[in-house]
Amino acid sequence: MGFMEKLGLNNREKELIIGSPMKGEVCPLTEVNDPVFGEKILGDGLAIKPLAGRLVAPVNGTVGMLFDTKHAISLISEQGTEILIHVGLDTVNLKGKFYKSFVKTGDKIKEGDLLLEFDMEQIKAAGYDVITPVIICNTAAYSEINPITGKRVEELEKILIIKK
Amino acid sequence: MKEIKYVIKDEVGIHARPAGLFVKAAGKFNCMIKMKKDTADVDAKSILGIMSLGVKKGDEITITFDGSDEAEASDTITAFLVENL
Numbered sequence: 001m002g003f004m005e006k007l008g009l010n011n012r013e014k015e016l017i018i019g020s021p022m023k024g025e026v027c028p029l030t031e032v033n034d035p036v037f038g039e040k041i042l043g044d045g046l047a048i049k050p051l052a053g054r055l056v057a058p059v060n061g062t063v064g065m066l067f068d069t070k071h072a073i074s075l076i077s078e079q080g081t082e083i084l085i086h087v088g089l090d091t092v093n094l095k096g097k098f099y100k101s102f103v104k105t106g107d108k109i110k111e112g113d114l115l116l117e118f119d120m121e122q123i124k125a126a127g128y129d130v131i132t133p134v135i136i137c138n139t140a141a142y143s144e145i146n147p148i149t150g151k152r153v154e155e156l157e158k159i160l161i162i163k164k
Numbered sequence: 165m166k167e168i169k170y171v172i173k174d175e176v177g178i179h180a181r182p183a184g185l186f187v188k189a190a191g192k193f194n195c196m197i198k199m200k201k202d203t204a205d206v207d208a209k210s211i212l213g214i215m216s217l218g219v220k221k222g223d224e225i226t227i228t229f230d231g232s233d234e235a236e237a238s239d240t241i242t243a244f245l246v247e248n249l
Contacts, residue, residue, distance in 0.1 A: 036184050065215050092176045092179045105218075
């Protein structure tokens, strides 16, 4: 991050808009049936009920960590926003089954790059909820995190406005 | 400065849920807390930081505490590890 950006000289620079990493229905985190997300222990954000088994990069940045189990990925945007996307609940237990990754930890990514594909029907059939929390892990670095919920979105459609 | 070592027993290691709970526990203390695996060390109050270590079952982690409330933090985190990981 450059010196001018750090100073946050005007509102335009302070505000970041994040697009949807998947096609789906956007809902508040409180609707997620898992206290780690619902009680915002990992940070504030929103959740998406996916309508297609594709996850794309919502920002330009770097892959912070792709779990071996491919069910969750963390991204660090060029502006320093730490984003965790967790595809499904308790899906760590699937050990990578039904998930396919297209990036690895440390890769540079551009908005829209394909990160993961997952088989929604198989994951559901195995007894898991596919709802996908999208969390800003460094929530404390921002004054406002405003999810735009209650609508159906395409990939990269605006879902989150955050302010420093 | 206090230091503890712990070998992870949980089947899936430190994934999102334990990372969140760990950071919540660690965040209550003022002292600097670091988690180390092999040669990499990270701020243990950062969720993405500790997830980035990719800690799995059987891995040994070292946690250091440095600051005025280090003794209490070390006790709390030890209890957390035994209970959750």
